[in-house]
Amino acid sequence: MMNPMDRFDIHAIKAREVLDCRGTPTLEVDVRTAHGVLGRADVPVGRSRGAHEAFELRDGGARYAGLGVLQAVHNVNEVLAPALQGMDVRRQMDIDHTMIALDGTETKSRLGGNALVGVSLAVAKAAANALNLPLYTYIGGPRAHILPVPLLNYINGGKLAATDLDFQEHIIMPVGAKTFTEALVMGTEVYFLLGKRLAKKYGKYVLNTADEGGYTPPMTDPRDALDAELEAIEELGYGGDFVLGLDVAANSLYDRRRKTYRLMGKDLSREAFMDYLEDLARDYPLASIEDPLEEEDFAGFAELTQRVDAQIVGDDLFVTNVKRLQKGIALGAGNALLWKVNQVGTLTEALDAAYCAFRHGYGVQVSERSGQTEDTWLADMAVALNAGQIKTGAPCRSERTAQYNQLLRIEEELGDAARYAGRRFRKPF
Secondary structure, X not given: OOOHXXXXXXXXXXXXXXXXXXXXXXXXXXXXXXXXXXXXXXOOEOOOOOOOOOOOOOOOOOHHHHOOOHHHHHHHHHHHHHHHXXXXXXXXXXXXXXXXXXXXXXXXXOOOHHHHHHHHHHHHHHHHHHOOOOHHHHHHHHHOOEEOEEEEEEEEOHHHOOOOOOOOEEEEEOOOOXXXXXXXXXXXXXXXXXXXXXXXXXXXXXXXEOOOOOEOOOOOOHHHHHHHHHHHHHHOOOHHHOEEEEEOXXXXXXXXXXXXXEEOOEEEEHHHHHHHHHHHHHHOOEEEEEOOOOOOOHHHHHHHHHHOOOEEEEOOOOOOOHHHHHHHHHHOOOOEEEEOHHHHOOHHHHHHHHHHHHHOOOXXXXXXXXXXXXXXXXXXHHHHOOOOEEEOOOOOOHHHHHHHHHHHHHHHHHHHHOEEOHHHOOOOO
């Protein structure tokens, strides 16, 4: 007779190659317990990647234009699976540390960060399922009850779109809503109206969408994008209910040799670029600015944090890595962490980074990657952390709406206990 406690023991781990929303190969990992409980997780894929992220192992060669992940699949099936068999899925930290030791590199470059993160997330889902708990409750405990403000990036540029806009994301945030459901209604209404207004002004091709669902108007000036979003918001009568955000993705604009930033066809010094961002924050209701400077400029982040009354978010700067986050905290660089599990390689390390941020008064913005699948663990993590904010694209593509639909379900499940972060999105508790 099987010991009842064996139901938590890992019986099998299997990875396979699947496709993300851009048609790029990625991993899907199944973790199955001795009692047959399944945890399945997909690995998101980023296009705009920081230099310090966990290594994403790709096959090279002609197949899938070199982007296949069969070697990472092999590493899961032939290296990680045998080593983890029999371990208790509830021992997330032990399992993750075992994988980190097996890889043995700082950036997970031997086995692949994508291999490790797929197993790590699938283990967490298997444990939640074995305990018959929602994933957000399993990770966050009974205090997981805050629904996040969605950061809706409705006009895309940079590496995410074939346009001349330099900044990667121009974002609206429905902070004035009373519930997440209401926030999604308001945000979707703005998306529809914005599309109509842009099509009327620029023609129907503006409705072609970028990687994360944002529109692609023939603009060059970030102010034009922000103005277009504000006009749609105001026409609907939501003027005081939204604030704006930006993902500058400054790495893609930075010339390391010349130490200048390229913006609207001109080269700007670091000081001039910061002045430009400060002017934007003065002229618009900007509440969040992500990666305003290149990934090594901790001092510049610290200066801008003092100069601008907005959330300054470190993505490429911190890469969900505790060591880089601690350096930023010591220097006063930024005041929020962009949280991406696959940047660091395991759920344990990502949770460590989130809790470190919270302890030091930093916000945590849970974020998708441009290459998502319909797996909804991201939405659960936003509630598990009580993060108060989630960035997962426009509500128009299935890999994006999957997250929003999961948040609607969670809000319904929580009932009267649910609370929408609203204007307290950076410090919701």
